[in-house]
Amino acid sequence: MAKVMLGESEKWFIIHGIQDDMRNDGRSCEDYRHIEVETGVVSNTHGSSRLRLGSSELLVGVKVELGSPDPKAPTEGLIHFHVDCSPNADPSFQGRGGEDLSANISCILTRIYCNKSSIDLNTLGIIPHKQCWVVHVDVLILECGGNLLDAVSVAVKAALHNTGVPNIQVTDGDEGTQEISLPDDPNDVKFINTINAPVLVTISKVGSRHVVDASAEEELCCNASLVMGVTKRGRTTGMRKMGGGSLDPESIPEMIGTGKNIGRQLHISLDKLLKTEQGMAEDIEKAGYL
Amino acid sequence: MSNITIRLPSTRRTQNQYETGNSYLVTPGDVITEDTDYMRGHGTYCTGDADDRLYSSVAGVVERINKLICVRALKSRYTGEVGDIVVGRVKEVQQKRWKIETNSRLDSILQLSSVNLPGGELRRRSATDELNMRSYLNEGDLISAEVQQVNVDGILSLHTRSLRYGKLSQGCLVIVSPSLIKRRKNHIHNLSCGASIILANNGYIWIYTTQHSSQTEEGDGGFIISNESIPIEDREIICRLRNCIKCLAKRSVVLYDTSILYAYEASTSYKVKQLLDDEVCDEIVNKTIYLLQQANVGNNEY
Numbered sequence: 364m365a366k367v368m369l370g371e372s373e374k375w376f377i378i379h380g381i382q383d384d385m386r387n388d389g390r391s392c393e394d395y396r397h398i399e400v401e402t403g404v405v406s407n408t409h410g411s412s413r414l415r416l417g418s419s420e421l422l423v424g425v426k427v428e429l430g431s432p433d434p435k436a437p438t439e440g441l442i443h444f445h446v447d448c449s450p451n452a453d454p455s456f457q458g459r460g461g462e463d464l465s466a467n468i469s470c471i472l473t474r475i476y477c478n479k480s481s482i483d484l485n486t487l488g489i490i491p492h493k494q495c496w497v498v499h500v501d502v503l504i505l506e507c508g509g510n511l512l513d514a515v516s517v518a519v520k521a522a523l524h525n526t527g528v529p530n531i532q533v534t535d536g537d538e539g540t541q542e543i544s545l546p547d548d549p550n551d552v553k554f555i556n557t558i559n560a561p562v563l564v565t566i567s568k569v570g571s572r573h574v575v576d577a578s579a580e581e582e583l584c585c586n587a588s589l590v591m592g593v594t595k596r597g598r599t600t601g602m603r604k605m606g607g608g609s610l611d612p613e614s615i616p617e618m619i620g621t622g623k624n625i626g627r628q629l630h631i632s633l634d635k636l637l638k639t640e641q642g643m644a645e646d647i648e649k650a651g652y653l
Numbered sequence: 654m655s656n657i658t659i660r661l662p663s664t665r666r667t668q669n670q671y672e673t674g675n676s677y678l679v680t681p682g683d684v685i686t687e688d689t690d691y692m693r694g695h696g697t698y699c700t701g702d703a704d705d706r707l708y709s710s711v712a713g714v715v716e717r718i719n720k721l722i723c724v725r726a727l728k729s730r731y732t733g734e735v736g737d738i739v740v741g742r743v744k745e746v747q748q749k750r751w752k753i754e755t756n757s758r759l760d761s762i763l764q765l766s767s768v769n770l771p772g773g774e775l776r777r778r779s780a781t782d783e784l785n786m787r788s789y790l791n792e793g794d795l796i797s798a799e800v801q802q803v804n805v806d807g808i809l810s811l812h813t814r815s816l817r818y819g820k821l822s823q824g825c826l827v828i829v830s831p832s833l834i835k836r837r838k839n840h841i842h843n844l845s846c847g848a849s850i851i852l853a854n855n856g857y858i859w860i861y862t863t864q865h866s867s868q869t870e871e872g873d874g875g876f877i878i879s880n881e882s883i884p885i886e887d888r889e890i891i892c893r894l895r896n897c898i899k900c901l902a903k904r905s906v907v908l909y910d911t912s913i914l915y916a917y918e919a920s921t922s923y924k925v926k927q928l929l930d931d932e933v934c935d936e937i938v939n940k941t942i943y944l945l946q947q948a949n950v951g952n953n954e955y
Contacts, residue, residue: 371794373795385889385892388895390926397930398660415662517659632659650663
């Protein structure tokens, strides 16, 4: 992630602080920094969201296009994740510098969404074996302030929630073929159901305790972390261990339990916000970037 | 039970409520005036004879003093003066010097001959000293130092030739804009709330526990590094101060020991992590500004 350097004494200060449940900014080990989410910020996408977590800032845009389905799953649509690290976040991301990080994040996102229940891909199918919706989720990282994975997953869920897939009509054309007609009205859309969409929770091990939502400095003090995809009901859709250090097998169930709890709370807060935003009048100005 | 709050940015109060007066903001390339009567100050340029217009070269506020127009940049790097206190991070260990990052345009330099040797000996630095540089200051370490010299190209030469300066041990670093640090006689304070603070001129603020050393009032030159755990009460004071300073910096309040103490006192009714909320932050800063104005009124009466 972005280059922050810390001296040894500063690292000890952070590690002792986490041991005493008082992090540098006063949070306890299971507290998140403030999150700000806004959807529908990019007008020429089918769905978008903007998120700010502490000093991490991201923009997610979702576009859907027609494509052919995977032969192994002919009635299902496809979802592709792509992450772009902007040099705005760190000069080292210029050119191909951010590719490792991008590949890592998109790989994790694909992993947690690749199961039958996260997004019902059958709703994205149009004509079996021939046509389906391909959903492209593009994440743009504008600022890296620690805990990128959690931020990306919350923003992706919000953007998918905001994505409207055009209501398509399949009619029988000549010679047994089927024709697709797109609606004229741009508002004639069907929103993607994100009830079971997972959210990533990163639990970092620092010293002998684990913390959630590590800031950039805390990430430098942590050798190993567990990233899990958690749904609203607290079920895990994927897990990965990151970092070069080792995790004591006895502490892993505790970390998983924390992750599930935090994941559930994240979903509750996010769903409440998305509902509030939907209920707000159309003419409320979006804050955006100005 | 933790509380995860997610909210909409439009519920955040906008900055416009706090602006007083009209400020003429410009961005690089904006035309400031087409009048040729004005003299050009910092932050402006004009292109050639054919074009009489005055352009701005930085993003900032236009200031006009009689016939002089200059643009004061909103965000700028630290430009050093001799005698300033800086807090910097060691970036590189070179042959006879360390390269220190101090939020200026170019990295500053700390010569091996400008540091005190452990034990306070005065002798010529030998090859062994050169080989042992890393055992004193390694990459990533934080130091406090004084600016000895400003070179022609802007590179600062630092020195730690006093027991007040040297390597910093456990504490918390807060980075703010250099323009917010008020120039005072003293930049190292032992605050009455129970922690000590270094308000470096380059915008790096270091908060640490007060050293209760019985020997000198000054310090120990950074040779005694303790990585023991700090008691939780002291830690809470440091975290609270950090959050207060971040609040003040967000609202561009000038930072010096009095303003920080007022903010600390105003924040005692909240828990440390509540200071991260925007509403609590605004309340504390408003109280601080009010108290500072009262103090100023008191001073002006004499």
